[in-house]
Amino acid sequence: MVSRAYWEVLVTRRIRTFDEFRDAISDYRLPRVLLTALELDLFTAMGDQSWPLTTLAKTLKVSERGLGILCRNLASAGVLQKKGSVYKNSKLGATALNANHRAYRGGYLNLIKSHWTDWVRLAESVRSGLPLDHDVPDTPDYRRQFTWAMHHRTLEIAPAISAQLQLGQAQALLDLGGGPATYALAFLAKNPRLRATVCDRAAALEVAKEIAITHPAGRRLSYLPLDFSEEPIPSLYDVIWYSNVLHIYSPKENQAIFRRAHAALKPGGRFIIQDAFLHDREGVQPVEASLFAVSMLLFTEQGNTYTVSDTAKWLKQAGFVRIKPIPIKKGTEDWENGIWEASVPGPRPRRIANQTGSNRNRKVR
Ligand SMILES: C[S@@+](CC[C@H](N)C(=O)[O-])C[C@H]1O[C@@H](n2cnc3c(N)ncnc32)[C@H](O)[C@@H]1O
Numbered sequence: 001m002v003s004r005a006y007w008e009v010l011v012t013r014r015i016r017t018f019d020e021f022r023d024a025i026s027d028y029r030l031p032r033v034l035l036t037a038l039e040l041d042l043f044t045a046m047g048d049q050s051w052p053l054t055t056l057a058k059t060l061k062v063s064e065r066g067l068g069i070l071c072r073n074l075a076s077a078g079v080l081q082k083k084g085s086v087y088k089n090s091k092l093g094a095t096a097l098n099a100n101h102r103a104y105r106g107g108y109l110n111l112i113k114s115h116w117t118d119w120v121r122l123a124e125s126v127r128s129g130l131p132l133d134h135d136v137p138d139t140p141d142y143r144r145q146f147t148w149a150m151h152h153r154t155l156e157i158a159p160a161i162s163a164q165l166q167l168g169q170a171q172a173l174l175d176l177g178g179g180p181a182t183y184a185l186a187f188l189a190k191n192p193r194l195r196a197t198v199c200d201r202a203a204a205l206e207v208a209k210e211i212a213i214t215h216p217a218g219r220r221l222s223y224l225p226l227d228f229s230e231e232p233i234p235s236l237y238d239v240i241w242y243s244n245v246l247h248i249y250s251p252k253e254n255q256a257i258f259r260r261a262h263a264a265l266k267p268g269g270r271f272i273i274q275d276a277f278l279h280d281r282e283g284v285q286p287v288e289a290s291l292f293a294v295s296m297l298l299f300t301e302q303g304n305t306y307t308v309s310d311t312a313k314w315l316k317q318a319g320f321v322r323i324k325p326i327p328i329k330k331g332t333e334d335w336e337n338g339i340w341e342a343s344v345p346g347p348r349p350r351r352i353a354n355q356t357g358s359n360r361n362r363k364v365r
Pocket of ligand 1: 147150154176177178179180183199200201204226227228229230242243244245248
């Protein structure tokens with residue numbers, strides 16, 4: 001998720017002059033300062049105490065001069081507070097960036113850190129058209145780390161989106177490529193009658209289980225280990241949630257997955273897609289969705305970001321109807337206009353229990 005303020009800078013920026021070109025490139029400086037603080041474990045070392053610069057430099061085993069310049073920049077960015085030569089973590093630094101705090105989002109921070117070194121090698125992928133780790137197989141260990149990263153990425157967005165997405169009378173939801181099941185759990189928490197299944201690779205599902213055990217709605221979650229790009233989806237669902245998977249695959253691969261999703265939905269069932277869609281005719285805006293395609297070049301064999309109109313065409317070819325956006329309040333979305341739904345022809349699923357007079361007054365034991 002890109003914050004609203006940053007989003008506006010990205011969307012409104014157009015590079016026309018040499019100075020604007022230089023300024024755009026110079027944007028690497030603050031990210032490098034922030035990543036250096038993470039590399040030095042600075043936020044963790046500071047915890048919730050105030051630190052004279054000299055003591056902090058000794059603790060981190062770095063030069064006082066270097067740390068002084070680094071901390072001053074961290075303070076001007078707002079992630080540290082400064083009083084003379086004494087520094088203190090901001091609330092963010094003391095929690096999500098602090099490995100000793102329960103709100104630490106280290107899985108995602110580690111992924112972001114590794115992206116810096118990967119993006120430096122972009123020319124290699126542009127030359128070859130292949131991901132950097134083209135020859136490296138997906139190991140269970142990597143899958144676990146990536147799945148934790150996805151959880152730490154979405155743990156605030158998922159409940160916000162679940163609060164705005166009406167699942168109506170749906171009783172069975174499939175979180176296809178659900179990884180840590182952060183979304184499935186958010187849907188379960190909001191809809192007490194719902195049962196959900198998370199489908200992913202076995203190593204990802206192990207992480208989902210670890211998370212679900214600690215979640216109040218975790219008992220209503222089931223696990224489906226399956227490679228859905230190769231195999232059909234068993235069983236039938238009212239809703240399939242397909243979040244941040246579209247961009248991993250080529251148009252052809254997505255079309256095959258859409259056909260499998262269609263076959264795994266009940267009549268009237270809903271296929272809800274969340275992704276970094278391109279919205280303009282030329283397929284260059286929003287900038288964030290265009291930039292995300294660069295990540296797909298670096299890390300996937302065939303992935304890309306897609307226009308809504310192309311995606312809608314593939315959905316229709318798979319037999320879906322009623323293709324429409326699901327509006328999400330600005331600032332709470334994962335991607336700008338990033339949620340679209342399509343339905344299998346037929347009436348929406350209806351709740352059976354509690355509809356007749358005899359059911360209405362029956363006690364639940
Ligand atoms: C980018 S993550 C998105 C996770 C989650 N849906 C979200 O929105 O945060 C993509 C997930 O899809 C899973 N995935 C991709 N292709 C898959 C396939 N063919 N079979 C099973 N899982 C797959 C990956 O393992 C990963 O957990």
